[in-house]
Amino acid sequence: MNIFVCIRLTSEQTSRLQKALPEQNLLFHPALESDPAARDAIDSCQIVFGNPLASWIADSPVLSWVQLESVGYGEYTDLDWLKLSTRVQMTNLAGFFSEPVAESILAGILSHYRGMSCLSNLQANRKWLGDELRPLLKTLHGAQIVLFGKGDINRRVAELLEPFRCAIQSFGRNWQRPELQNALSKADIVICTVPDSPSTRGVFDRNLIGSIKVGSLFVNFGRGSLIDEAALAEALESNHLSGAVIDVTKDAPLPPDHRFWACPNLLLTQHTGGGTADEIDRKIDFFLANFDRRQRKEPLHRSVDFMKGK
C-alpha cells in the first residue's frame, strides 16, 4: 500500500515510521506545493498522513483515508463531501492539543494580568520600574469569563480556571446572539476556541466585538476566520479592549505590514498553542494506532463528519 506522508519529520522520526510499517510504501513529500513530484505521488496513494492541499484530495483516484496532523479541517470543508465521503474518510487530532493549548491560554491571560510582557520589555532595556507597575496589575480571581466554544480545549480551560473561582459562561454550537451579547457586555475575558467552518466564519464582527465590556481581554486560539481583524485592531487601538492574546490569524505567517504587529497590548503567540517537545512523536503514535485499527477493520478514532460539521 502507498502512504503519502506530508508531515515534517526528523530523520529519526522518518525511520521510526518506516520500521513500524515495514510492508508499506511510504512516500515522503512534506514540501507539498513547492515539490513538483508531490502531486503525482499522492495520486498513487491509498492513505495520507498530514495535511495535503484540498484539491488534491478531491481528485485523488485511490485515496481512502486522510489522517490530518491538526484539529482544524477548515480548508477541506468546501469539498463536495456528500460525494467524497462515500470513498474517503478523514480523521483529525481533536483533543490532542487541549492540554498545551489550554496552558498557553492561561499563560497568555496571566501574562496580561500580571504584566509579564511589559516586564520582559523593561528587562531588555535594563529599566527598573518596580513599584510604579504594581497598581497596573490585576488578579484573575473571581473574573467574569465567556468561553466561546465547548470543545476539548475550553473544557480544559475551565478545569484550569477552577481554583480562580471565576464566573464562567460557555457558548457552544447553539449560541444565540442576544444571550452572547449580554454575556460579552459583562465579560472580563473572552476566550474563543472554535474551529473554522461556514458557521463560525466572521462571527466576531465589528458589532459583536463592539458589545464586549470596556477593558476586557480577548483571547483567540481557535481559527483566525472567526474575527474581523480590522475591528479587533481598532478595539485595541481605541483602548476599548485592554488586551488580546492571538494565536491564530487569517494569514500565517502574519504579513509584515499587518496591524496586529503593533497593536497595543496584543500578544501574538504565532500558532504555537499546541506545541510541545514530543508533539510530532505523539502525532506518529496517533497515526500508527489509527493505522492498526484500519488493518483490523475497526472504526478509526476522531473521524470528521463533514455533514454535521464536527
Next chain:
Amino acid sequence: MNIFVCIRLTSEQTSRLQKALPEQNLLFHPALESDPAARDAIDSCQIVFGNPLASWIADSPVLSWVQLESVGYGEYTDLDWLKLSTRVQMTNLAGFFSEPVAESILAGILSHYRGMSCLSNLQANRKWLGDELRPLLKTLHGAQIVLFGKGDINRRVAELLEPFRCAIQSFGRNWQRPELQNALSKADIVICTVPDSPSTRGVFDRNLIGSIKVGSLFVNFGRGSLIDEAALAEALESNHLSGAVIDVTKDAPLPPDHRFWACPNLLLTQHTGGGTADEIDRKIDFFLANFDRRQRKEPLHRSVDFMKGK
C-alpha cells in the same frame, strides 16, 4: 495621638485616611531618608503606618505600634526585640499578597513553559517563527515541583496547581538538607516564598543550587537574601537551569551592572508580585481595622513574633 504615615498615597487616599481618623494627628512623610523632617517627626509618634528605617524604631521614644505595609520584616530582625518588644508591637500584612503573588508565580512559570517572553521579543522585532518554536514548548501538567516555604503564598500556589496534577513536595521551617537535596534533584520547578530571617539567609547557596535537577526552572518570590545570586547566575549561564523567575533581589532596584539583567531565560518581575490596582486601598483598610482593634484594646491582627521568627 500622632501617627507617622510613610506609605505613598494619592491625594484621595490621604483624605480618606484623614476622614477615617478625624481625632488623630497624621504626619505624612513617605520620602523617609530624603525628607529632613521625617526623623524628627517619627520621634513624636505613637503609631507608624508604613515601613520606616529600622534604626528610627529603636530610638523612637513614644512609639508603641508599627503597622508595616509589607509581609516581609527582614530589615527589622536585627533590632534588639528582647528589649524592644516590651514597648513596641509590629504587625505585618501576612496573607495579604498571597493571591496576586501566587498568580504572578503561575504567570511566570506558564510564560516560561509556553514561550511567552520569547514570543513577546519576536513580536517587538516583527519576526514570525511559528512552527519552529513549537518543539521548544513544555506543558506544566504532571511536573515535579518543590515548594520551599509553607506559608500563605505557597499554599495558594498549590491550590492553583491542582488541575495540573503536579507531584508537589513542600518544605517548611523544619526542612532537612538531605531530604531537600533529594527533592531538588528530581524537581522540574523549585518555588521559593520564604521571608528574610537569620535562618533563611543564604540557604540556596552554590552547593544547594548545584543539587537542582538539570533543566529545572527556579522561582523566587520570597526575599533575595535566600540565594547566592552569583551561583544562580552561573547556573543559568551554563544552562544547568533552563530558566528563572525572580521577583526579589538583594538590591532593589537592581543595579545597572547586575548579572541578572542579561542572564539567559531569567525573567525579572521587579518585586511586582503583590501588586494590584486596589493594593493601597486594601492596605488602608487593613490599617484602619487594626487601629479600631487597638482602640477597643483587642489583639491586633498579624502581629510579628520576633522571638519565634514569624
